[in-house]
Amino acid sequence: MLGIEDKGVLAAYLLCIVSTALCVVYGLFNWNKGAEDVQPDD
Amino acid sequence: MLAQAVGIKEIIVVLAYLLVVVYLGFLGWKRTKSATDYLIAGRGVHPFVMAMSYGATFISTSAIVGFGGVAGMFGMSLLWLTFLNIFVGIFVAFVFLGGPTRRMGHQLDAHTFPELLARRFESKFLQIFSGLVIFLFIPLYAAAVLIGGCAFIASQFGISYEVALLVFSVIIAAYVVMGGLKGVMYSDALQGTIMFAGMLILLIWTYKMLGGVTAAHEALTEAGKAPSLFGGIGFKGWTSMPEFGWGLAESKKGPNPAGYNLWWIVISTITLGVGIGVLAQPQLAVRFMTVKSKKELNRAVLVGGVFILVMTGVAFTVGSLSNVFFLQKEVVEGKLMSVSGVGKTPAEFSWVIAKKAKGINVKPDGSPVNPAIGPDEKSLPCVLLHIDTVGDDQADTHLIYKGYGGAAAITPAAVIDGLPVGDDPTPLTGQTISVQPKATAYLRAIVKYTTQAADGSDRIVYECQTSKIIPAYIRGAMPGWFGLIFLVTLLAAAMSTLSSQFHAVGTSIGRDVYEQVTGRHNRSIGITRIGIILGIIVAVLFSYYMRSGYIIARATAIFFGLCGAAFLPAFVGGLFFKRMTKSAAVSSVVIGFLVSMFWLVFIKDKEARALGICYSLFEKHSLLLDKPNWSVVDPVVIALPISILVAIVVSLMTKPPSQEHLDKCFNK
Incomplete structure (x- = not known):
């Protein structure tokens, strides 16, 4: 797959893409969440 | 570059x-x-x-x-x-x-x-x-x-x-x-x-x-x-x-x-x-x-x-x-300034340093393994082409033309347009040539510099340096x-x-x-x-x-590993475990730091060689050099588990922090 025969390297290559997608999806789904977490300055 | x-x-x-x-x-x-x-x-x-x-x-x-x-x-x-x-x-x-x-x-x-x-x-x-x-x-x-x-x-x-x-x-x-x-x-x-x-x-x-x-x-x-x-x-x-x-x-x-x-x-x-x-x-x-x-x-x-x-x-x-790219596609064009290493004896060969580590070319009795090269070098015998690619009559690119002996199988066999493979390229000196280096990235990244020989005289050396691979690729490709x-x-x-x-x-x-x-x-x-x-x-x-210095080259990995072993258990424990105590945090940080330092000074071959403390005390570069694999294991693999264990054990053995302090930390 993708020209990479070794399963260990192929797993690393795909996991890089999957983990980036996870970051993007998490960021989009929680784009407006967490604002209530703000604390007063004092 | x-x-x-x-x-x-x-x-x-x-x-x-x-x-x-x-x-x-x-x-x-x-x-x-x-x-x-x-x-x-x-x-x-x-x-x-x-x-x-x-x-x-x-x-x-x-x-x-x-x-x-x-x-x-x-x-x-x-x-x-x-x-x-x-x-x-x-x-x-x-x-x-x-x-x-x-x-x-x-x-x-x-x-x-x-x-x-x-x-x-x-x-x-x-x-x-x-x-x-x-x-x-x-x-x-x-x-x-x-x-x-x-x-x-x-x-x-x-x-x-x-x-x-x-x-x-x-x-x-x-x-x-x-x-x-x-x-x-x-x-x-x-x-x-x-x-x-x-x-x-x-x-x-x-x-x-x-x-x-x-x-x-x-x-x-x-x-x-x-x-x-x-x-x-x-x-x-x-x-x-x-x-x-x-x-x-x-x-x-x-x-x-x-x-x-x-x-x-x-x-x-x-x-x-x-x-x-x-x-x-x-x-x-x-x-x-x-x-x-x-x-x-x-x-x-x-x-x-x-x-x-x-x-x-x-x-x-x-x-x-x-x-x-380097093996199949690169073509280097320029004026062949000189050829070095054509000969029949090791003293006539050019030597390209493939690995540097303190004392790597020294026998236990102090004599060199290979007298043609320095005490801290492991090198490949070969013929080198020195080429001027920018037209200033200075050789700026150094390519391996062929290797000698056992190194021949793992060194490039460069191809010069119009010259049968393996023939002596010296007669082409001064002419513009076109070369396919057919080298791996590492053996293509050769730099030339001057160092001091044991007798104090200047000595020109050629070395493969990984840090030159990306710049050489940018320049060529x-x-x-x-x-x-x-x-x-x-x-x-x-x-x-x-x-x-x-x-x-x-x-x-x-x-x-x-x-x-x-x-x-x-x-x-x-x-x-x-x-x-x-x-x-x-x-x-x-x-x-x-x-x-060798130690500078390892500084990034040393610092990252040291931070992981010393600070990570106290940092994560402090954020998530209310039961973690002051004594546990202090013990974990100090022991994580000390175990990391011990491993770097006495066990990890590259760093221990560079620091030289282990050698001066025990006359060996690493205490576990004769055991397979141990001397290349990173300190974080040893020090982090120990640091985590110390944090847990000491927390269980000492009085938990006051509820008032925890309320303050965790926003109650």
């Missing part, structure tokens, strides 16, 4: 870039009204700025050129580090550690990473000890980045290394001292954006040139099936994981004690040492305290994940794929206009990391050590500024006096 000297166009672009950076430092200064502004950017940073600053601080020239070059040597197995950088360094860090760090930092009014630990565990010692560790080790890590950046600038602009060191450090000092963390983060965001664009172009161009993703990987897989210089340590090709195992590996020549070493180097030192250590980097953890709420962290995850993929993912992939983009990309990568390192050093010596020791708490900005200047001076001295 990219080009032997830059023209007026490059100078204008670089000056414009530096002016914008200094302006952003000035903007930071104008917006700094308090110690909170100077130390943690006023706790109100935009998520894009925060994510880019985190990423650009994380990624230095050593990640792009240094580790990218290592990928050129060892292949795509390094992508496990990219995965850890994204999943652990961004996703886990931002989603699980970022929120609690931000909240507790705000709640306890902490302004630095050591201060957060100290206030969570009510331990002044923890703040001073952590501050001292940062002050002592970050300048070493900064020196590694500074040396890479300045050597690059010196070669590009045709100025001396010393001048580059002075100018570069003064520019960074100006905007860090002036603008504080606001100035640092504003300029980081600009530098990160430049780096992102540069690396994205590099990836797309490389895949396009090699016929697409699958075709490029297939070509790399095929190329990796040839005999390799690194076969003896478990290398199986650039698209394969190294041979995995523990103990003696079976080989054609009998049991091989180094047969699994590469797996342990790639996984324990490169992947775990850097990949886990990032979680407890003081200059990165403090970024979580610069935002207003969890919302900014959520948005920063998106930017950070994509940024790190495009940084390390591209560096490691392109570094590996550069082998296809990429279009001319990209050289300028890459020049600014590397400047940005070095400056964004250095500025945060210097800021962290300043806060550690000012806020964490000076203020805690003297009890004076009203001069944070002034003291931090003095601390930053002190840190820069120390880093510059390291960069000047230890430039070719």
Whole structure:
């Protein structure tokens, strides 16, 4: 797959893409969440 | 390098870039009204700025050129580090550690990473000890980045290394001292954006040139099936994981004690040492305290994940794929200035250093294994072509034409147009030739320099250097206009990391050590500024006096591993485990630090050789040198589990913290 025969390297290559997608999806789904977490300055 | 000297166009672009950076430092200064502004950017940073600053601080020239070059040597197995950088360094860090760090930092009014630990565990010692560790080790890590950046600038602009060191450090000092963390983060965001664009172009161009993703990987897989210089340590090709195992590996020549070493180097030192250590980097953890709420962290995850993929993912992939270009596509044209190494005896051969380590060419009785080369060198005998590619009658490119003896199978057999393969190329001296180097990336990255022989005379040596692989690839494979983009990309990568390192050093010596020791708490900005200047001076001295030291080359991995082992259990425990006690945190930090240092000084071969303490005490470079694999295992693999165990056991044995203090920490 993708020209990479070794399963260990192929797993690393795909996991890089999957983990980036996870970051993007998490960021989009929680784009407006967490604002209530703000604390007063004092 | 990219080009032997830059023209007026490059100078204008670089000056414009530096002016914008200094302006952003000035903007930071104008917006700094308090110690909170100077130390943690006023706790109100935009998520894009925060994510880019985190990423650009994380990624230095050593990640792009240094580790990218290592990928050129060892292949795509390094992508496990990219995965850890994204999943652990961004996703886990931002989603699980970022929120609690931000909240507790705000709640306890902490302004630095050591201060957060100290206030969570009510331990002044923890703040001073952590501050001292940062002050002592970050300048070493900064020196590694500074040396890479300045050597690059010196070669590009045709100025001396010393001048580059002075100018570069003064520019960074100006905007860090002036603008504080606001100035640092504003300029980081600009530098990160430049780096992102540069690396994205590099990836797309490389895949396009090699016929697409699958075709490029297939070509790399095929190329990796040839005999390799690194076969003896478990290398199986650039698209394969190294041979995995523990103990003696079976080989054609009998049991091989180094047969699994590469797996342990790639996984324990490169992947775990850097990949886990990032979680407890003081200059990165403090970024979580610069935002207003969890919302900014959520948005920063998106930017950070994509940024790190495009940084390390591209560096490691392109570094590996550069082998296809050098082996199959590169053609070097220029005037053949001279040929060296044609002969029949070892004294007549040219020797290219393939590995350097203290005492590697010395027998137990002190005599050299190979008298033709230096005591710290392992070299390949070969014929070298010295070519002038820019027309100034100076040989700037050194290519292996063919190897001798056992080295013939693993060295390139270059092809010169019009000359039968293997024939003596000396008669072509002075003529313009066209050569296909057919070299692997590592054996293509040969540099020439002068060193002193044992008798004090000058000795010219040729050495393969991984840090030259990416620049050689950019110069050979990429279009001319990209050289300028890459020049600014590397400047940005070095400056964004250095500025945060210097800021962290300043806060550690000012806020964490000076203020805690003297009890004076009203001069944070002034003291931090003095601390930053002190840190820069120390880093510059390291960069000047230890430039070719082995220990500097290992500084990035040492610092990341040390932070992981010393700080990670106390940091994570402090955020999530209310039962963790002050004694447990102090014990865990101190023991994690001491075990790491013991392993570096007495066990880990490369570092122990460089430090020389083990050899002077026991007359062997590592206490476990005669045991297979142990001497290449990274300290973090040993010290982190011990540090975690100590934190748990001591917590269970000591009195829990008061409920009142826990309420204060956890916002009840």
